Amino acid sequence: MGNNGSKNGHGQDKGELVIENVTRVFRLPGAPSCTALQECSLTVERGKLTVLVGPSGCGKSTLANIAAGYDHPDSGRVLIDGRPVTGSGRDRIMVFQETALWPWMTVLKNATFGPTMLGEMSRSDAEDKAMVLLEKVGLKDFKDKYPAQLSGGMQRRAELCRALVMNPKVMILDEPFRGLDVMTRELMQEYLLKLFQQTGLTMLFITSEIEEALFLADRIMVMTNLPGTVKTTVETDLPRPRDYQVLATERYRQIKSQVMESLYEEGAKIFQRLDGIQDLLGNCQASSQP
Amino acid sequence: MARAATITGAPLSLRVRNFVFSGQFVRGSLAVLGFFVIWQAGSMGLLPFMHAIPTPITVAQAFWEFMHTAKYWQSWLDSTLRVMYGFVAAQLLGIPLGLGMGWNRNFKDFSYPLFELMRPIPPLAWVPVSILFWPTNEISIAFITFIGAFFTIVVNVLGGVSAIPRQLVNAAVSFGASPKQVFWRIVLPATIPSIVTGMMVGIGITWNVVIAAEMIAGNTGLGRLTWEAYLASHTPGIIVGMISIGLAGYVSSMAVKMIGDWLMPWKKIF
Numbered sequence: 001m002g003n004n005g006s007k008n009g010h011g012q013d014k015g016e017l018v019i020e021n022v023t024r025v026f027r028l029p030g031a032p033s034c035t036a037l038q039e040c041s042l043t044v045e046r047g048k049l050t051v052l053v054g055p056s057g058c059g060k061s062t063l064a065n066i067a068a069g070y071d072h073p074d075s076g077r078v079l080i081d082g083r084p085v086t087g088s089g090r091d092r093i094m095v096f097q098e099t100a101l102w103p104w105m106t107v108l109k110n111a112t113f114g115p116t117m118l119g120e121m122s123r124s125d126a127e128d129k130a131m132v133l134l135e136k137v138g139l140k141d142f143k144d145k146y147p148a149q150l151s152g153g154m155q156r157r158a159e160l161c162r163a164l165v166m167n168p169k170v171m172i173l174d175e176p177f178r179g180l181d182v183m184t185r186e187l188m189q190e191y192l193l194k195l196f197q198q199t200g201l202t203m204l205f206i207t208s209e210i211e212e213a214l215f216l217a218d219r220i221m222v223m224t225n226l227p228g229t230v231k232t233t234v235e236t237d238l239p240r241p242r243d244y245q246v247l248a249t250e251r252y253r254q255i256k257s258q259v260m261e262s263l264y265e266e267g268a269k270i271f272q273r274l275d276g277i278q279d280l281l282g283n284c285q286a287s288s289q290p
Numbered sequence: 291m292a293r294a295a296t297i298t299g300a301p302l303s304l305r306v307r308n309f310v311f312s313g314q315f316v317r318g319s320l321a322v323l324g325f326f327v328i329w330q331a332g333s334m335g336l337l338p339f340m341h342a343i344p345t346p347i348t349v350a351q352a353f354w355e356f357m358h359t360a361k362y363w364q365s366w367l368d369s370t371l372r373v374m375y376g377f378v379a380a381q382l383l384g385i386p387l388g389l390g391m392g393w394n395r396n397f398k399d400f401s402y403p404l405f406e407l408m409r410p411i412p413p414l415a416w417v418p419v420s421i422l423f424w425p426t427n428e429i430s431i432a433f434i435t436f437i438g439a440f441f442t443i444v445v446n447v448l449g450g451v452s453a454i455p456r457q458l459v460n461a462a463v464s465f466g467a468s469p470k471q472v473f474w475r476i477v478l479p480a481t482i483p484s485i486v487t488g489m490m491v492g493i494g495i496t497w498n499v500v501i502a503a504e505m506i507a508g509n510t511g512l513g514r515l516t517w518e519a520y521l522a523s524h525t526p527g528i529i530v531g532m533i534s535i536g537l538a539g540y541v542s543s544m545a546v547k548m549i550g551d552w553l554m555p556w557k558k559i560f
Contacts, residue, residue, distance in 0.1 A: 070460050088464040100457035104479045104556045114465040117475065146556040166465060 015169025017044040022076035036062040038227030051217035059228030064174040068094040093168035101147040108143040133161040153184035222262040232262045352526035369511040376435025384443035392451025413438040413499045438499035439492035450484020486550035497539040
């Protein structure tokens with residue numbers, strides 16, 4: 001897709017995203033401070049699809065927001081191709097959990113907003129480029145619809161196109177398929193893999209679903225629970241292109257159990273913590289009895 | 291079917307026909323018709339306390355007479371112009387103020403306390419001071435009308451800007467949009483639904499206010515017309531005035547709604 005009229009070609013645009021010793025503490029008045037990330041480091045390799053898995057509430061989204069530049073670390077830094085970055089920029093486009101399509105623009109207007117706003121491309125060039133992408137994800141006939149007229153899965157596809165039109169160096173996807181039904185979700189995963197293989201973009205994909213992680217990833221990083229750091233890194237050396245056949249292979253099961261073991265340890269910690277709270281509550285009730 | 295035809299740009303005659311035969315129209319007409327039936331029964335002495343009210347037929351006759359006087363139409367024109375001046379001025383000042391307060395923290399800190407101090411003062415409480423302040427009664431009434439719509443629109447716009455989903459702005463920022471581009475291309479369109487809501491509420495308030503202001507301070511207008519009928523003990527005239535006010539408000543709301551539909555094509559789908 002690098003040769004569909006874009007002035008800056010694609011191949012050299014892939015970037016390497018490095019998170020270096022990032023710590024982020026949330027301090028709310030009147031509440032104990034919460035360390036979301038503690039000395040967290042990870043490298044998202046050039047042209048690889050890295051998936052970050054972790055139990056919900058472990059600081060994954062905080063990490064994504066910092067990587068995208070919407071939030072700032074208390075210490076540590078974010079580097080793109082070795083260059084430290086602060087603030088958000090078009091080199092790191094993020095696809096969100098909730099749809100972020102602009103509801104007053106049609107699908108095509110959404111997709112061409114970036115390049116035309118920046119004046120990088122004429123409207124017709126931007127439209128040509130967007131149409132190539134929209135066609136790839138089956139939205140060609142929906143270009144003049146408003147986001148509210150699309151299904152959840154179509155909205156996510158439109159959003160992927162909108163991000164890809166920008167030629168980002170890194171794409172950050174924060175649980176982009178959460179809330180979709182199982183069928184749509186599987187289809188979306190296939191669309192994403194197709195786009196990934198055609199563009200070879202560097203992607204950081206965040207999810208709490210192991211199957212999703214295994215199906216997509218070149219490399220899986222399991223995050224610890226609060227404070228979040230990378231606990232284990234698992235190379236997902238499953239052959240590409242992948243389809244759902246891969247779920248039946250022995251290698252898939254091996255990697256899955258490896259990731260699950262690591263993840264469930266973290267999950268168990270939450271429950272232990274909850275048990276602790278239960279004990280506390282029990283004690284309080286006991287002591288309030290006459 | 292009827293709904294489809296209203297949207298797809300069918301010829302006007304077809305759209306009107308579809309609307310008249312639609313369930314929406316029939317249900318609405320039933321309520322209006324029922325109201326007149328109960329009124330007729332009441333003024334015939336079938337319901338308590340209503341014997342002093344003239345029957346719909348007497349009122350209809352009075353209406354017919356009013357419609358043949360220049361004064362009646364002049365009242366419509368005067369009230370409508372006052373509403374227009376006050377309403378338009380409220381939008382012109384209120385929309386930028388609301389956007390400014392929502393967009394700039396410092397400006398909100400600066401202006402919000404004063405705004406909230408003024409907001410609870412009812413428009414009619416402004417009547418004495420505006421008569422003293424403004425050179426003509428005409429300006430006074432338009433000003434009071436302005437007050438009626440101004441606070442509503444500001445509150446709605448401010449609420450609208452504050453409620454813009456964060457990711458809509460974040461997405462534009464990461465695409466490289468400057469603050470100016472974010473404001474004009476994201477914040478402003480995202481606030482349009484709130485602006486339209488503010489306008490819808492505001493137009494109703496301006497009609498409430500203009501009628502009351504005319505009764506107190508005016509020499510003309512639909513409010514004054516109604517009041518004069520009262521002073522002359524011409525009860526059918528009072529009711530003609532009231533119905534006229536109702537019609538005027540209804541037509542204005544429809545006009546604002548049409549502007550809203552035109553501003554928000556993405557809301558008018560399916």
